[in-house]
Amino acid sequence: MDVASRPDVIPVTLLTGFLGSGKSTLLSEILKRLEFQNTAVIVNEFGEVGLDGVLIEHSENQIIEMTSGCLCCTVRGDIRQTLLMLYNKRETGEIPKFDRVVVESTGLADPAPVIHTLMSDRFLEHRFMLGGIVTTVDATNGLSTIEKHKECEKQVAVADRIVITKTDIENIEISRQGIDSLKVRISELNPTAQLCERHDVSFKFDNLFDTSLYNPISKTINVRKWLNAEAFPVDDHHHHHHDHGDDGKATEQTRGQHQHDVSRHGQNIRSFTLILDQPIKIDTFATALEALLFTQASRLLRIKGIVNTVDRPGKPMVIHGVQHIFHDPTWLDNWPDEDHRTKLVFITDGIERTTLDEFFKSWIGSSSGQWL
Numbered sequence: 447m448d449v450a451s452r453p454d455v456i457p458v459t460l461l462t463g464f465l466g467s468g469k470s471t472l473l474s475e476i477l478k479r480l481e482f483q484n485t486a487v488i489v490n491e492f493g494e495v496g497l498d499g500v501l502i503e504h505s506e507n508q509i510i511e512m513t514s515g516c517l518c519c520t521v522r523g524d525i526r527q528t529l530l531m532l533y534n535k536r537e538t539g540e541i542p543k544f545d546r547v548v549v550e551s552t553g554l555a556d557p558a559p560v561i562h563t564l565m566s567d568r569f570l571e572h573r574f575m576l577g578g579i580v581t582t583v584d585a586t587n588g589l590s591t592i593e594k595h596k597e598c599e600k601q602v603a604v605a606d607r608i609v610i611t612k613t614d615i616e617n618i619e620i621s622r623q624g625i626d627s628l629k630v631r632i633s634e635l636n637p638t639a640q641l642c643e644r645h646d647v648s649f650k651f652d653n654l655f656d657t658s659l660y661n662p663i664s665k666t667i668n669v670r671k672w673l674n675a676e677a678f679p680v681d682d683h684h685h686h687h688h689d690h691g692d693d694g695k696a697t698e699q700t701r702g703q704h705q706h707d708v709s710r711h712g713q714n715i716r717s718f719t720l721i722l723d724q725p726i727k728i729d730t731f732a733t734a735l736e737a738l739l740f741t742q743a744s745r746l747l748r749i750k751g752i753v754n755t756v757d758r759p760g761k762p763m764v765i766h767g768v769q770h771i772f773h774d775p776t777w778l779d780n781w782p783d784e785d786h787r788t789k790l791v792f793i794t795d796g797i798e799r800t801t802l803d804e805f806f807k808s809w810i811g812s813s814s815g816q817w818l
Contacts, residue, residue, distance in 0.1 A: 457577030457658055458529070458547040458564055462557050464591050464598040468611030469582040472644065473550055476651055477516045486517040486544040488528055509541060517544060525549065526563050526570065533573050546655065547574065556597060557604055558747075562771045576773075578657025581605035585613045585620050585643075588628045592635070603715050603793050604748050604768065605639045606657035608632055614645040635715045637677035638750075638791055659764060659776065669764060669782045673750055675789045678719045714796040715747070720803070722788035725756045726810055728763075734809035735765075735772075738802075743770035745797050751790035752782075762786070 463469035476482050509519045509532070521528050535541045549560055557579060564576040581601045584591065588610070591598045602608060610628065613620055629641055642649055659672045670676075731753060739746070746769055753763040753775075764776040792802060 455575045456533075456545060456547060456573060457655070458549060458574050459577045459655055459657070460557055460560055460579045461548055461550045461582075462555065462579065462601040462605070463582030464584070464595060464601065466587070467582040467584045467591075467598075468609075468644070469550060472582055472609060472611065473548065476548070476654070479651060481652070482546070483516060484542075484544050485546045485548060486519060486532055488519050488521060488525070488532075488547060488549045509535070517541060524563070525560055526567055529570060529574055546577070557601060558769055561604070561768045565766075565768065565773050566771045575658065577655065578606040579604055580607045580609065580654050580657070581639075582609045582611050583628065583632060585610050585625055585628065586615070589624075589631055592631060599635065599715060600747065600795075602632055602635045602639075603717075603795075605636060607654050608636070608639050608641045609654070610641070610643045613643055635717065636793060637717055638674040638793075640674075659766070667776075667778065669752055669762075669778065673752060673789060673791060675719050675791055678791075716792070716794045716797060716799060718792055718799045718802075720788075720790040720792070720806060722754075722790075722806075722810065725754045725759065726788060728755050728757045730810060731755070734806060737809070738805060739767075739770050739772075742794075742797060745795045746770075746792070747795055748793045749790065751788065753788045753790075754786050765790075 461469050461473060473487065477485060477487060509517055517532075519528060519532055529547070532541070532544075532547070536543060551557060551560065561576060561579070564570060564574060581604075583598075583602065592602060610625065610632075613625065625643070632639075632641060640653065642653065657672075659667055659669065746767070749765065749767040749772075751765050753765060755761075755763055758777065760780070762778050762781055764778060766773045794802075
């Protein structure tokens with residue numbers, strides 16, 4: 447079912463970040479703000495979450511109402527059961543109405559299982575939608591953590607928003623150059639994510655939640671912002687990477703610093719976009735995607751795209767997948783801009799761009815595609 451036809455769907459934001467990266471602090475700050483008072487937060491272990499001062503009191507109950515008006519709920523069983531329990535209690539009036547859910551994962555957690563649940567469960571899809579993925583990264587230890595821990599690398603790679611934390615800590619030397627180096631590394635892993643500093647004057651909490659294709663508040667779809675394929679600019683047929691500010695635009699400071707191919711950047715994470723000039727038959731595209739998932743699913747961290755099909759001219763298809771799980775495609779009534787080419791954004795674990803290039807060319811035709 448199309449998300450735009452579900453006006454009461456509740457967006458769920460997954461908040462990730464490695465141990466000590468400041469995600470609980472960020473969550474506490476979010477929940478204390480008036481505009482987020484109708485939020486339900488789901489945590490794995492109630493006693494380990496640093497939300498002191500926000501909660502009324504500790505309790506043996508699974509759901510606790512906080513001083514801010516938000517709800518704090520601990521996971522019992524799996525995330526699916528917890529979400530359904532919350533929804534049922536919301537509908538029966540046992541708990542206050544909430545219009546947003548934030549799921550805080552543990553620092554060592556792979557975000558994929560929660561994402562899969564939200565994208566594939568038929569009981570949840572009429573009630574909840576994946577709003578987006580927010581990942582916190584510690585300014586002091588972020589670079590070393592990304593290099594040493596695969597979990598942190600994956601958390602960064604699949605995020606929609608990445609928040610650099612702890613730039614305000616006194617007595618810790620954090621150079622501007624060090625922060626810029628961290629930003630470059632993060633953007634190499636995930637060029638399409640918007641990157642921000644928690645303690646920058648331009649930081650806005652609302653930007654953490656405007657991450658989904660469909661905005662249930664404004665009832666609008668913004669494919670261009672969600673896909674952010676412009677993160678892969680083209681210059682004389684070579685791929686160049688630029689650091690991005692909060693508005694998604696390359697900054698002058700880094701525009702001249704990093705003229706290199708971001709599909710190869712140290713470890714195994716790859717990020718690139720495939721553009722197909724000609725419309726594709728739906729069956730051909732679906733078969734190619736199924737074959738790719740059958741052989742490479744665990745290494746396809748995230749795929750987002752807008753597809754121009756032969757079958758429905760003028761009505762683009764939007765796809766979104768994490769590893770082997772895909773949302774049902776969304777069909778748009780019109781193209782979001784004048785560019786009607788198919789754009790597929792890939793973030794992969796160890797799959798080279800040339801592998802996917804040859805794969806899609808073999809299915810769709812060698813004259814139809816080009817890589818950014």
